[in-house]
Amino acid sequence: MTDGPHTAFQELLPPLSAHEASVEANRCLYCYDAPCLQACPTHIDIPTFIRKIATGNLRGSARTILEANFLGGTCGRVCPVQELCEGACVLGPDHKAIAIGRLQRYAVDHVQERGIQVFQPGPEQGARVAVVGGGPAGISAAAELAKLGYEVTLLEKRELAGGLSTYGIVVLREPVEVALREVQALRDLGVDIQTNRELTGKADLQTLLDIYDAVFLALGLGAVPAVGIPGEEAITDGLTFIEASKMDPANIGVGRTVTVIGAGNTAIDAATIARRAGAQVTMVYRRGEREMTAYRHEYEFALHEGVQFRFYAQPVRVLTNEAGVVLGLECLEVALGEPDVSGRPRPVAVPGSEFVLPCDQVISAIGQEKPTLARTLDLELEGGYVRVDDDLRTNLPRVYAGGDWVRVRGSASTVMAVQDGKIAAAAIHRDIAARRAERSPSAASLSVTPEPEALHG
Numbered sequence: 041m042t043d044g045p046h047t048a049f050q051e052l053l054p055p056l057s058a059h060e061a062s063v064e065a066n067r068c069l070y071c072y073d074a075p076c077l078q079a080c081p082t083h084i085d086i087p088t089f090i091r092k093i094a095t096g097n098l099r100g101s102a103r104t105i106l107e108a109n110f111l112g113g114t115c116g117r118v119c120p121v122q123e124l125c126e127g128a129c130v131l132g133p134d135h136k137a138i139a140i141g142r143l144q145r146y147a148v149d150h151v152q153e154r155g156i157q158v159f160q161p162g163p164e165q166g167a168r169v170a171v172v173g174g175g176p177a178g179i180s181a182a183a184e185l186a187k188l189g190y191e192v193t194l195l196e197k198r199e200l201a202g203g204l205s206t207y208g209i210v211v212l213r214e215p216v217e218v219a220l221r222e223v224q225a226l227r228d229l230g231v232d233i234q235t236n237r238e239l240t241g242k243a244d245l246q247t248l249l250d251i252y253d254a255v256f257l258a259l260g261l262g263a264v265p266a267v268g269i270p271g272e273e274a275i276t277d278g279l280t281f282i283e284a285s286k287m288d289p290a291n292i293g294v295g296r297t298v299t300v301i302g303a304g305n306t307a308i309d310a311a312t313i314a315r316r317a318g319a320q321v322t323m324v325y326r327r328g329e330r331e332m333t334a335y336r337h338e339y340e341f342a343l344h345e346g347v348q349f350r351f352y353a354q355p356v357r358v359l360t361n362e363a364g365v366v367l368g369l370e371c372l373e374v375a376l377g378e379p380d381v382s383g384r385p386r387p388v389a390v391p392g393s394e395f396v397l398p399c400d401q402v403i404s405a406i407g408q409e410k411p412t413l414a415r416t417l418d419l420e421l422e423g424g425y426v427r428v429d430d431d432l433r434t435n436l437p438r439v440y441a442g443g444d445w446v447r448v449r450g451s452a453s454t455v456m457a458v459q460d461g462k463i464a465a466a467a468i469h470r471d472i473a474a475r476r477a478e479r480s481p482s483a484a485s486l487s488v489t490p491e492p493e494a495l496h497g
Contacts, residue, residue, distance in 0.1 A: 049210070049211040049212060049285055049286075049289050049313065049316065050211065050212075051117075051211065051212060051213070051214075051215055052212040052213065053117075053142065055145070055146060055149065056139075056142055056143070056145075056146045061093055061143060061146045062093070062094065062096075064138065064139050064142070064143060065090045065091070065093040065094035065143060066094050067131070067138060068087065068090045068091070068094070068138050069130065069131070070087040070090070070091055071087060071130060074086060074087045075128040075129070075130060076125040076126070076128050076129055076138075076140060077125075078128065079124045079125050079127065079128035080108075080124060080125050080455075081124070081453075081455045081456055081458075081459045082108050082109040082115070082455055082458055082459050082462065083108055084104070084105055084108040084109055084112070084125075084144070085104050085108065086125060086140055088104050089101045089102075089104040089105050089143075089144070089147060090138065090140070090143055092104060092147075093143055093146065093147055098146075098147050098150040098151070099150070099151055099156060099158070101147035101150075102147045102148050102150060102151040102152075102156075102158060103158050103159075105144055105147060105148055106148065106158055106159070109180075109455070109458050110179065110180050110183040110184070110222070110225070110226075110458065110461075111176050111179060111180060111205070111222055111454065111458050112144055112147075112148040113145065113148040113149060113152055113218050113221065113222055114176065114205045114209075114214055114218060114219060114222060114454055115141075115144070115454055115455050115458065116141050116142070116143075116144035116145035116146075116148060117141070117145055117209075117213050117214045117218065118205075118209055118213050118214055118454050119141060119453070119454065119455050120335050120337075120453065121140055121141040122335070122336075122337045123335060124455070125140045125141075126138065126139070126140050126141065149218075152221040152222070152225060153221070157228055158225075159183075159187055159229060160229075161186050161187065161189060161229055161230045162186070162187050162188045162189030162190075163189045164189050164191075165188065165189040165190050165191075165472070167190055167191070167253045167254075167472050167476075168190065168191040168192070168193070168251070168252045168253055169182075169185050169190050169191070169192050169193075169252055169253060169254045169255070169256065169468060170192075170193050170194075170195065170248045170251070170252040170254075170255045170256070171185075171192060171193070171194045171195070171255075171256045171258065172194075172195050172239050172248070172255065172256070172257050172258065172259060173195075173196065173203070173257065173258035173259045173260060173443065174194055174195075174196030174198070174201030174202060174203055174223070174233065174235070175202065175203020175204055175205070175258060175260050175443060175457065176203060176204070176205060176443070176454045176457040176458050176461070177258035177442040177443030177444075177457035177458070177460045177461045177464075178194060178196075178203070178256070178258035178443070178461065179194070179201070179202070179203075179222060179223070179226055179461065180457070180458040180459075180460070180461025180462055180465075181256045181258065181442065181460075181461035181462070181464050181465045181468075182194045182226055182229075182231045182461075183225075183226055183229060183231070183461075184461060184462055184465035184466070185465045185468065185469070186226070186229040186230055186231050187229065188465070188469050190468075190469075191230075191232075192230075192231045192232070193231070193232045193234065193252070194226070194231055194232065194233045194234065195234050195237040195238075195239065196233065196234070196235045196236075196237065197235075197236065197237060197238035197239075198235065198236070199235055199236060200220065200223075200235065201223045201226075201233050201235060202216075202219035202220060202222070202223050203260060204260070204454070205218075205219035205222070205454065206219040206220065206223075206286075207279075207282075207283045207286065207287070208279055208282055208283065208306075209282075209309075209454075210282055210285065210286070210309045210312065210313060211285065211286055211289070212309075212312065212316075213309075215286075216286050216287070239257075239259070239413075240413075240416075241413075241416050241417070242416065242417055242418065245417055245436075245439070249438060249439070253438065253472055253475075254438045254439075254440065254468045254471070254472060255438060255439050255440070256432075256440045256441070256442065256461075256464050256465075256468065257417075257419075257426075257434075257439065257440065257441040257442075257445075258441070258442050258443040258445075258457070258460075258461070259411060259413060259441075259443070259445055260443055260444050260445055261408035261409060261410065261411065261444045261445055261452075262408055262409035262410070262411065262412065263277065263279065263408065263409055264277050264278050264279055264404055264405060264406060264407065264408060264409075265406065265407065265408070265409045267301060267355060267404050267406065269355055269356055269357055269358065270356075270357045270358065271357055271358025271359065271360055272358065273364075274358050274360050274364055274366050274402065275301075275358060275402045275403070275404045276293075276401060276402065276403045276404070277403075277404065278300070278302065278306055278307065278309075278310040278403050278404055278405030278406075279306065279405070279408070281310050281313065281314075281403055282306070282309055282310055282313065285313045292313070292317065294313075294314050294317040294318070294319050294401065295314075295319055295366070295399065295400040295401030296318075296319055296320065296400055297319060297320045297398060297399040297400055297401070298311075298314040298319040298320070298321045298322075298399060298400075298401045298402075298403060299321075299322050299323075299324055299369045299397050299399040299401070299402050299403070300314070300321060300322070300323045300324065300402075300403045300404075300405060301323075301324050301355055301369075301402065301403070301404045301405065301406055302323070302324075302325065302404065302405040302406040302407070303323060303325035303327070303331075303332040303333060303334055303349075304332075304333040304334050304405065304406075304407065305333070305334045305335060305338050306405040306407075307323060307334065307405035307406070308323075308334050308338045308339065308341070308342050308347075309405075310403050310405045311323050311342055311345075311347045311403075312341070312342060312345055312347065314401075314403065315342075315345050315346055315347055316345070319401075320348075321346075321347045321348065322347075322348040322349070322350055322397060322399070323342070323347060323348070323349050323350070324350050324353045324355060324369065324371060324397065325349070325350070325351050325352075325353065326352065326353060326354045326355075326374050326387040327351065327352070327374075327376065327384060327385065327387055328351045328352060328376070329349070329351060331384045331385065350371075350397065352373060352374040352375070352376075352387075353371040353372070353373065353374060353395075353397075354371055354372045354373075354374045354387060354389045355369055355370070355371050355402075356370050356371060356372055356389075356394070357369075357370040358370075358402055359396065365400070366399060366400050366401055366402055367398070367399075367400070368396045368397055368398045368399055369396070369397045369399060369402050370394060370395070370396050371394070371395055371396070371397060372389040372390060372391075372393050372394055372395075373389070373390045373393035373395070374387040374388065374389055374390065375387075375388050375390055376388070408444075410424040410425060410445075411424075411425065411426060411445040414426050414445065417436075418435075418436065419434050419435065419436065419439075419441070420434070420435040425445060425446055425447060426441045426445050426446045427446075428440070428441050428442070428446050431463060431464070431466075431467035431470075432446065432460060432463050432464040432467060433467060433471075438471075440464045440467060440468060441464075442457065442460030442461060442463070442464045443457045443460055443461075444457065446460070
């Protein structure tokens with residue numbers, strides 16, 4: 041089925057050629073008050089960047105994109121454009137929507153592959169901001185603050201910055217090098233990126249507040265939660281599986297017959313990796329097709345790849361032999377009851393309906409754990425997520441938060457995290473200016489204090 045892991049996990053869509061990009065850009069109607077622009081969470085001026093591609097101004101096109109979305113290269117690949125900009129395209133109903141995502145990727149790749157500097161740091165503000173978390177929300181906030189002239193330090197607990205863009209988005213959609221180019225663009229703006237630096241508690245946060253004028257927390261969510269069934273120790277974590285496919289594709293360890301628990305976009309990604317590695321793959325979901333959290337186009341993509349689906353099935357036990365080798369996944373058939381807190385029908389297992397799906401690997405991708413560190417930091421929560429106001433201020437003075445761990449409303453996605461970073465940066469800028477205005481003229485210049493000793497790591 042494949043030519044090995046390296047070819048199986050190559051980026052799914054090839055880059056547009058110059059001719060293809062020109063033809064596609066010239067199809068655009070450049071609508072006034074364009075619905076595609078309104079549908080973009082980061083409000084990229086889509087007609088303008090496409091017009092610049094049509095006129096051969098790729099640097100100008102990229103600047104238009106990146107001014108609104110510093111992670112335009114990532115979002116051009118991973119955004120659910122079918123649900124957003126392309127879904128709103130006026131050509132969509134009767135013709136074919138403009139390939140906005142691929143055109144965005146084309147323009148941004150042009151500058152980032154060549155190391156072209158689109159932005160410069162702004163005039164010095166005399167203030168410092170710490171950003172904790174090197175994923176899309178953190179990178180976005182750090183970039184916007186650097187462009188405003190703040191001295192920004194970004195702390196990332198892992199070896200590489202980029203968050204899910206680096207570790208958690210399958211290569212089929214975004215290779216690692218794309219995420220790392222965006223990290224480099226942030227460094228080129230003068231942001232001090234410090235990896236292997238983890239914030240673990242209130243003392244670490246206070247250290248930052250003693251040194252920096254504001255702190256933006258973009259810590260993301262946790263690991264895949266436990267399924268809570270016997271034999272769980274033999275289950276492969278879906279996020280770890282996806283990370284291995286990016287960092288060490290030759291040694292990801294894929295079974296011959298794989299069962300994936302879950303029906304979200306991450307589960308689709310894990311199933312696709314296993315399928316492309318040559319496995320027979322079945323996805324198990326306790327509800328039906330209509331209740332899947334994966335986007336419709338992702339579901340159809342998985343079907344096209346040859347992934348099988350078993351709906352209305354509740355896993356109850358992983359079967360293993362004495363050596364711990366997986367033999368199958370035991371499930372119960374499910375009937376749907378009254379809606380639960382999510383608004384979806386509650387799955388109710390049917391007694392005596394046990395059946396076994398034979399397999400030699402079980403992968404779990406049933407979401408991510410809610411932020412446990414938030415309570416340690418004395419952050420107020422709402423629905424298990426960090427509570428913030430409309431400007432992403434937390435209950436703690438000078439502490440802001442954004443990204444997936446505040447996403448109690450709306451869907452968690454890269455583009456929403458990027459917009460959070462923009463909102464937080466603007467709020468930090470206003471709040472620091474307001475505090476400065478309250479001071480006497482002699483204290484108008486904010487002091488600069490020494491670097492922190494170190495957070496854990």
